[in-house]
Amino acid sequence: MADTAQTTPPPEPPPSPQPLPVVTPTRVACGLLLAAPLVALLWVNSYARQTPSFIGIPFFYWYQLLWVIVSALLTGAAYLLIRREETRRGRVARGAGR
Amino acid sequence: MTRTITLAAGGHTNAVSLTVFLLLFAAVTVIGFFAARWRRAPDALHLDEWGLGGRSFGTVVSWFLLGGDLYTAYTFIAVPALIYGVGAAGFYAVPYTIIAWPLVFLFLPRLWSVARSHGYVTLADFARGRYGSRSLALAVALTGILATMPYIALQLVGIQAVLDTMHIGGSSGLAKDLPLLIAFAVLAAYTYSSGLRAPALIAFVKDILVYIVVIVAVIYIPIRLGGYGSVFHEAATALAKTSPATGKPRGSLLPGPSAQWSYATLALGSAMALFMYPHSATGVLAAKDRNTVRRNLAILPAYSLMLGLLSLLGFMAIAAGVGKGVTGYNAQLAVPQLFQQMFPSWFAGVAFAAIGIGALVPAAIMSIAAANLFTRNIYREFFRPDATQAQQTKVAKVVSLLVKLGALGFVLGIDKSFSINLQLLGGIWILQIFPAVVSGLFSRWFHHWALLAGWAAGMAYGTVTAYGVAAAGKPHSHFGGSAANIPVIGRIGYIGVTAFVLNLAIAVVLTLVLRAVKAPAGPDETVPGDYTEELTPAPVAAEPVAPLVL
16 A cells, blocks of 8 residues: 555645635535435335325335435435535635645 | 246246347357457556456446446346235335435545545555554455355346246256356356456446336336236235245235334345445446546436336236245246246347346456455455556456355355345445444544454344344244344344444444543544545556556
8 A cells, every 4th residue: 555655645735714614504405405315215104005006006115216206306406516515615725725 | 946836837948038038148248258448548457457447437337337236136136026025025125225325425425536546446445544454454355255245146046047937957956057157157257358347338238128128017017917006906915815834924015013124224224235345336436537426326316216116026926926826936036937928038038138137247347346355455465465467457357256156155055035135144244344434434533443343243243143044934044034133122123234233332432442541543544635536647557567468
């Protein structure tokens, strides 16, 4: 591993004048977006039901399949939010470097 | 046993299905061997080349690659077989894959960044760099290799189910296992020569086949069976019948209150385990940049939907009367036999090829990943620190064969009433590296000795408990299931999660103790900036470029 350590340039400390705090509203929002599917699906008793059924599929099954789509949307939203903020973070860090 | 049953069910080798199957199989084999030439870099003997495809895969290729190694015989054979056998309890695979994405969204980009900054190829590399502990890295590496074997075994069982359904092979002894051995040899040969490029390229073909088969299956079969309403009605009736083996109903359409803990813990544990496997880590590390990783995670749920729809094939097999009245029916055959019964012969051949290739691709990726792990973290670390890249690649290739042989051992040695248990057994083990890896991505609070002790306790508890679980209706068997009583809570839950909690608790307590006595922490070669790095050129190999001999 020693060889790798040497080839890696010593990373510069981020000496930004106004670094973004670790906890930002965006990150909180992302956390909620990502936690929603977790809570919803691990609470099995909330959906272990037969009705209402959809085209003959019991609630238990179509509800979880629906969460695939909902979860994809939530994760996608979290991706866009975090990307926007990371771009800002990057700009702050680069601006400070100059 | 299986042989006589399938014959009794009224089948013999269908020439059309077999021809289509063999043609498609031959096509991917050719692609597999030619993949070695695809996007070839000048330094083809570098381990990054064979093992990570040169780390150059963009969104599209990594999407296929990740999907290719995540949705496997597990999806086509194991999950539907469990649903066929017991009903609702098998559907946990859907919440599992849903929970997995947000979970890994949090830590995978950090892992990619730190791996890129320091040239890590495996999780053990990361443990070594982050904690400065060779023993912890060894524990991570050994766990990865061990846990991969039963997962590859599951793929082999999947291929076997397809070949069995087509009645390839003889009726007893060596002849019965012949098709399995042939498939095994093909897999081994192209992995050996082409490395990660082979499965990446084949994954395109595989996914196209799979999508066609899935779409046709989930629309056409329910129509033939009189709609989903009738499918679920028939399934409910069949599942309510008493099983002669256990004296209890076979299963149910909804998880009862006593089954909900195991449903939730199986979903959670599987999700947490997913990206601890060496092969999924490889899929991520082979990506070109950090946003490729995130973008892929956000679009991967398409695969989850596919998994959910495929799992319902288990109910359709019940409704279609597959295996009805056959004692000791092998549930793994439910989906292939359903296809055989429902589809015209030529399309059944396509479907069989999709399943077979769908098992082969991940098996290749998994064995490559385990081989990377061995080479970098055991061979180079403990045996030959000065090994050249060419030597490392050679060792990796040989180990990829040995890992597959280990998998063959699991196929032969463990009860296969439900092949999903192979994957869950791997999950019990691989979950034990979760505390070290994931906590390490965010902080250095844990002491590496504490993590090691937690790991050892989790491994021991998980293995012993899993050994003690007998298969349903076979009182003296071992490794027959993956759920057991959770101490303290007193419910039935996934052993992997119980062992993980034990592991974590020990790691926390011991860290507090070790910090109190000021035990020395190992050196940390990473800095906070490494975990958010967007794009750094990959470290260049110091060795001279070796001539191309493959």
